[in-house]
Structures are given as C-alpha cells and as structure tokens.
Amino acid sequence: MLSQSSSQMPLAVNHISVDCVVLGFDGEKVRVLLIKRVGEENGQVFHDMKLPGGLIFTDENLDDAARRVLRELTGIKSINLLQFKAYGSKDRTKNAKDVHWLERAIQMKVDRIVTIAYIALVRINRGLTNSSGENEICWVPLDEVKTLAFDHNIILADAIDVVRRHAEADPSYLFNLLPQKFTILQLRTLYERVYGKPQDVRNFQKKVNQLDYVVALDEHEQGVAHRAARLYRFDRKLFKRVRR
C-alpha cells in the first residue's frame, strides 16, 4: 500500500463522493436526470445543474452510498447501478464557484473530492420524488445539456461511451430504457440516439426479426394519429437462453 517517498510528500486527505448518470428514453430522445443547483458567488446568485450525487458517510460502502443518494434525490429504489470510473483530478475543484457552494453546504473545508461514478438506465415514466425537498430534478435531453457543475459534463460524456460499449457486449442492456411494450420505431430511434447515427429502416427491421428475444405481440399502439404500429416486448428469459 505504501512506497518509500510517501514520508517526504504530503499525502492527500480527501472527500469521497458518488455521482450517478441516470439515463432515460422518452421515445424520441435520450434524457439524463439532473438536479437544479442554486448557488451564490461574488454576491451573485447563479442557477445551474449537476448530476445527482453526494458525499459518502463514514460507515457506507460506495455502492450503498450511490443507492442512498439516488433514493434521497429522486425516489428511485432498487435500481441496477453500474460503477464505471473514479474521477480524482485536482482540476475537479478548480472552479471556485463549485468549491464555495460545496463548502457552504457541508460546512467543511474542501481540498479534493474523488468521485466514483455510476450509470443506471431506467424507464423514464417511473415516478420521481425528491425527499430532500431542496432541489428540483428534471429529465434533460442529452443535446440540451449545458455546462454542469464540477466535471459532470466529462462524466456524462464518458458514461455515454460506456453505455455504447456495454450495449455492444450485452445487447440486452438498452432494453432497460424501453417501456415493457415498444414499437420497432422506438427501438430504432433509441439505437440512433445512443450511437449518434441513422439506422437503415429495412436493415434494422430485418435484424430485429432475427432476434428471437424481441417478441412481436398481438397488440398495436393505442390513440396515435398515424397508422398504429405493432408492439413488441423484450423476453429476458429467452435472451439468457440464447446467449448461453
């Protein structure tokens, strides 16, 4: 755990936080769950946004802290959180505005905060409640995200990259973003949004037809102006059997 020069150099004593990139899909756009932040810097009130996150408690494991923070800020329970990276650059706290905001909030001097970042894919229609009562939460489309607190723009960009690689290794991953019953158009739109490029309509339909675990239902969309499209569902059991 230790190397010789440790005795000659100051060791960092750090705060540790968890930050969660929670992604949802509204059928048209991929959205990220953000918390509105109100702060004050040089006598000026500012409003911006940040990822849901928080410092870990003394007796808390990292994964438990991520679950707690998310539950407190969004009401989301029993969620599949994937730890994907630790961020510990000194540059994380180079913006005085962030440091002052945090020091005021925790009433403690802040030197460096190492944050452990998590990803969760959720169905966007699940109910959200903010038990902290302090901060407003909102689903922001990825292409409308502005400058976030700390290095949260970097964390968000890295998360999208991890989602892409994860989905390539495990094709079931993105179905977490879709409703129980979905149309092929929704599925295709999701792939286009995640990979940032258009998918050929016919090829995509062909590919889906070859997937046993995407099951066509005897149901169609309800209450749409255009011709109602067939609904499909993802069969996880079948998927697991096929992939073995």
Added chain:
Amino acid sequence: MLSQSSSQMPLAVNHISVDCVVLGFDGEKVRVLLIKRVGEENGQVFHDMKLPGGLIFTDENLDDAARRVLRELTGIKSINLLQFKAYGSKDRTKNAKDVHWLERAIQMKVDRIVTIAYIALVRINRGLTNSSGENEICWVPLDEVKTLAFDHNIILADAIDVVRRHAEADPSYLFNLLPQKFTILQLRTLYERVYGKPQDVRNFQKKVNQLDYVVALDEHEQGVAHRAARLYRFDRKLFKRVRR
C-alpha cells in the same frame, strides 16, 4: 453533490490509494507482480504479500499516482494502465494487521482507504528495479497466490475477470503478454490459462490461421530439445486496419 441528510450524518474523510494488478506470462503460466510485506502484529513478525500500490499525494491525479507507484516499486515506466474499479468497503480495513501496518508506515490514523485499482499486461522479461529499496518484488503464478493484504485477493480476481471481458471485446489485448515472437503453443497456452479451460489443438491452429494479423515468420525456435516450432508475430497495424 449533496443531499439533505449529509448534515445529520458524519461524513467520511478518507485516504485514497491506487493498487496495480500487473500481469505477465512466462510461456507456461500467468503471473502477477507482488510485493513482499513484512509486518509485526501482537509482537509477532509476519511475512505476506500485496499488490504494488500506494497512497496518492495531494497534487496527484489518480492515473499519475498509479504510474508513480509502479515506477517506484518496479521500475516499470511508460505502461498502459487501465483503471477498472474503485474499492471502498469498510471491510477493506477490518483486519487489524493491515491497519496497524499501514498506520505505522504513514504515521497517521487510518479510518478507511478507498483504493482505485488498475490493470497492466506486460512482457514478463522486462527488467524490474525497486527504487524504494525496501520491498522485494516477485512474479507469482496465479495458482500459487496465497492470502494477500487487505482485499487484494478480491481485486486480483476481479482483474482477471476484466481481462477476460476486455480480451473478448478487443482480441489484440492479450498479445501484450507475449514476447515479440511467439509460438502457437505459447499463444494457445496463454488462452488456456486466461480462460481456465483447454483449447482444442487443431481448432485453435485453424482459428489462428484465419487471423491476418497473426503473421507466420520464416524463423523457428532456437535451442529447444523438442522439434523447433515456427515463430509468429502480432501485427498491430494490420489488426487496426482489419478491425475498422
């Protein structure tokens, strides 16, 4: 970054370390680079081993710390380190022996240490030097690793798992473990060791023959008792072209 209940619960102030799982392959076995540790507990001297690692300095990024620690302990420079997981369970320091050893070494009270774990695959024949002069380093075959300090057995097991998944997504990854020129037997043995199961000799040869980027050389092994086998090399440029 903050949730309401933070003000009512004690926040953890933590030490942060980096630990490196450095893997090599001797043609027969996969080995991990370990540091011998000498400690004292209840008046008894003990000897065991740990992963190369160390606490981060105040002004150091995580990746820089990992590179520094590895350079100090093993002499290894310019290495490709992959950050793969943060470990922050309170159980990491449940063994008094580990805590006392560390507190004596850094002359500081230790509550919790969150460690950020890295993987590196290296050619085992590279020279190693330990500039710290304190700890002996050695290459230990994976199947001979005993109980390590802290949770390093868990970190090592997780690392092997990451290597497997990484190699599936990127077939060039495992070639980092082989010498510049290698035999098919070496390549096959490496796969058998990493995946923990035998590979059919003929099928494996066939598979390799289909890979343009594994290039047969007009050279054979030197100074072997058995029939000298043909040597091959991995062509990274060709690999990159094929994979695009």
